[in-house]
Amino acid sequence: MGEFKVHRVRFFNYVPSGIRCVAYNNQSNRLAVSRTDGTVEIYNLSANYFQEKFFPGHESRATEALCWAAGQRLFSAGLNGEIIEYDLQALNIKYAVDAFGGPIWSMTASPSGSQLLVGCEDGSVKLFQITPDKIQFERNFDRQKSRILSLSWHPSGTHIAAGSIDYITVFDVKSGSTIHKMTVDRQYMGASKRKCIVWGVVFLSDGTVISVDSAGKVQFWDSATGTLVKNHLISNADVLSIAVADHEDSFVVGTAEGTVFHFQLVPVTSNSSEKQWVRTKPFQHHTHDVRAVAHSPTALISGGTDTHLVIRPLMEKIEVKNYDAALRKITFPHRRLISCSKRRQLLLFQFAHHLELWRLGSTVATGKNGDTLPLSKNADHLLHLKTKGPENIICSCISPCGSWIAYSTASRFFLCRLNYDQDNISLKRVSKMPAFLHSALHILFSEDSAKLFVASNQGSLHVMQLLEGSFKHLHTFQPPSGGNLVTGHRESLGGHIWQMKTLELHCTVPAYNFPVTALAIAPNTNNLVLAHSDQQVFEYSIPDKQYTEWSRTIQKQGFHQVWLQRDTPITHISFHPKRPMHILLHDAYMFCIIDKSLPLLFLDLLDEKTLVAVERPLDDIIAQLPPPIKKKKFGT
C-alpha cells in the first residue's frame, strides 16, 4: 500500500459561521441556507445533500429572513433594510431594494408566489409585487407599535398573521387593516418582567394560527375569534423557529436549548375523525440555539448557532428504507479552504476575511506505523494577509512552487508574489489586474506554476501566464452555451476539457446526472478522475477521449455498499507521484487510497476532516461559539 508520513495539522482555526435561516423549495428539492456572515448556500437535497452553489458573505449583510418565491427566485432580507434577490445562474446578487422601513426582521412570499411581504423594525408590514425582473413596492399595511418579527400567509392568500412583541396581529390582505390583535402572555401561567417576543407564527388553512415565543410556549389561536385555543409549554428557554409541512399535518419547532420537537395531528381515538395536535418526538442534535427549521415532505431540517445543518428524515414518510433514511449532519463546507504548495511545504488557509500561510513542521525521527513522531521544527506562521473591504473571500490558491498567491472576493481579484530569502518572506502585490477579472469561482495554478487558471462566474475560464514580475493574459476560453465549467471547477454537469498546448477544445466528458464534487488530472497518465456526489468515481482518459478500462470494470461491478453509504462528498483527489496505480481521495471523515490493481478499495480511516491531514476537532469549534443555554443536570 505504501507508507506515508502524515502531518497532522491542528492549527487551522476555522470556525464556520452559525446558520441563521433555512428555506426549502419544494419544486426543485433544494435548500437555501443563510449564515450569520451573510453567506448563502444552496444544497441540492436530491443529489445526496450536496452543496452546489454558494454566495459569498458581506459584512454589512446580516440576513434575517430568506424565502423562495415565484418558482426559483431566491430573496433575502436583513438588518440593513434591503431586500436582495440572488441570481442563481450567475451566482451573484441581482439587485438590492431598500424597503425604507428600517431593519427588516421577517419576510414571506404569498402562496401564489407573486407577492412578497416584509415586516420591519418600525412596525410596518410592506407588500411588494414581484415583477419578472424586479420587485415593486405596492402598499403598507396598518402600522403596529413594535417591530414585526414573524409573518405568515394564510394558504388562500386572504389573511396574514404577524408576530410582534407581546402580541400577534391578524391582517386582512385586501384592505390592509388589522382584524384581531391577540395578546400573548409573558410567561406560562404567570407574570414576568421580560417582554414576550413572538419568534414565529404559522397560519394554517383552517384558520388556526400557531405561535412560538420566547417564554417557551407553543400556542394555538383561532383567527376568526382572536382567542387562545391551546397552550403548550415545551421548554424553559425560547422557542426560536417553526415550520409546517405542506399537508399541514405536522410541524416542527426549534428551541434555544438545541432541541427540535415534532408535532403531529393525530386522531383523538383510533377511529374518530376528530384530530388534535400532539407533541410526538424530541430530537437533540444541536448543542446551541436552533434558529431555523424547515419541513420538507420527508424530512425535518434544522440549523442553528452550532453551525451544523441536520437533516432528519422521518421514518414514516420514507418508502424505501435504505441508507437515505438516516440522519445527515452537515458540518463542514463542501468546498476547499486549504491549498498546499508541495515543494515548499506550505499551506494556505482561507478564512472569511484573511488568509494565513504556514510552513509545515519537519521531523527527523523515524518510527513504525502509527507512531506519533516528535517535531524537530514547529510549524511556522509565515503570513497573515487581510483583505480590505467588507466582502468575504470566495476562493484562494497557492502555486505549487510557493511563489504566487491568488485569491478573489466577490468584486475583485488579487494576485501576490512571494519572495523568499533565507528565512524571511516578503510579499508584493501585483497591482494592475485586467478589467475582465472581477471575481473568480475557482483558482488553479498549473503544475509548473507558469500558468494561472481563473474560472470566473460568467462562465468563462481565463488563462494567465505568470512571469517574473508581472503576468499577462494568454487566452480566454468561452464555453459553448450550455456547458458550465472546466477543470478545477466542481459544479459542472458536463465538463469540457481543453488541450493546454494547442488551446482548443479537446473533448467533452459526457454529462452525468449528479454534480461533480471533485476532479483532478493525474500527472503521469493524463487521466481525469471525477468524483460525483452520489459517490461514483469515474476515470476518463484524456488522450484517448474515452473512459478507461478500469473505470468500465468498476462500473460494471458496482461499488461496494459501504462505499456508497458514505454521506459526505469527496472533496479532494490527489495522486502519488511514484505510484500511478493509486488514487488518494478524502471526504470529511475518511481518507482512502484506491489501488487500481486490486479488485476493490482499501479504506484507511483517520480522524475528522483530513486534507493533507488537517484536522478540525469539533470540540475546538464548539469552544469558540456563543454561549449556550444552561442545563441543570442532577448532581452537578
Next chain:
Amino acid sequence: MVQLRPRASRAPASAEAMVDESQPASEEEAEHGLLLGQPSSGAAAEPLEEDEEGEDDFDDEAPEELTFASAQAEAREEERRVRETVRRDKTLLKEKRKRREELFIEQKKRKLLPDTILEKLTTASQTSIKKSPAKLKEVNLQKKNEECEKGSDSKKVKVQKVQSVSQNKSYVALRLKDQDLRDSRQQAAQAFIHNSLYGPGTNRTTVNKFMSLANKRLPVKKAAAQFLNNAWGTQKKQNAKKFKRRWVIRKMKTPRK
C-alpha cells in the same frame, strides 16, 4: 409725569439747580401738554424757564407764555425726528442684512460643485445609470448637496450613480444624514436581538461549563474541559518574571566570596 419740583427758593445758589432740573421737566410737560392740559400742580406753574434772565428778578417776572400751537409744533418736530432716526436705522439694518445674504450665497456657490456635475446628477436621477462622456473633476461627492435632490423625489432617492467613461470611476452621491440614521437603526436592531437572546434574564452559561457537564457526571469524575485559566494573574506573572531576571543578574554581578 407731573413731577413735584422743589419750590423756587430765594437763594441764588439753588437757582441753577432749579433751572437745570426744570428744562427736562418743561419739555416733558410740553409733550404731554396735550394730554394733561395745563400743568396741574401748583409747583409746576412756577416760572422756571427764565434761564436767560438774571437771577435777580426772575421772581417778579411772569412766566413765559407758551402757546398751545408752538408746543404742538415742537411735539410734532420731536416725533418726526424720532421717526426719521428709526427709519434710518431700519434701512441701515436692511442693507447690512442684504449684504450679508449676498456674501453667504457667494460662499455657498463657491463651496458647491460646478454646474456641469450638478446637471449630470439631476439628469442621472431620472434615467437610471447614465454614462457621461464629459470629463469630471475629482470631487468628493459625499458632501451634503441639497441641489442634487431637486430632480429626485422628496426623500425616496438617496443614492445616485454617475459613470464617467474617461476616468473609469463611478460616483455614488449619498446623504450623510441618512447613512447615520440607517447605521444607528441597524445597531439598535442588533442590540435588541443580542439582549433578547443573550442579555440579562436569559439563562446562559459559558461554553466551558457546558462542555464540562458530561465530565462531572462520569463514574470517574474528570476535570472541566478548560481547567486552567491561563489568563489569570498575568500582571503578577509578568512582575515576577521581571523581578527574577533582575535578581539573577544582581546575583551574578556581586562576586562570590
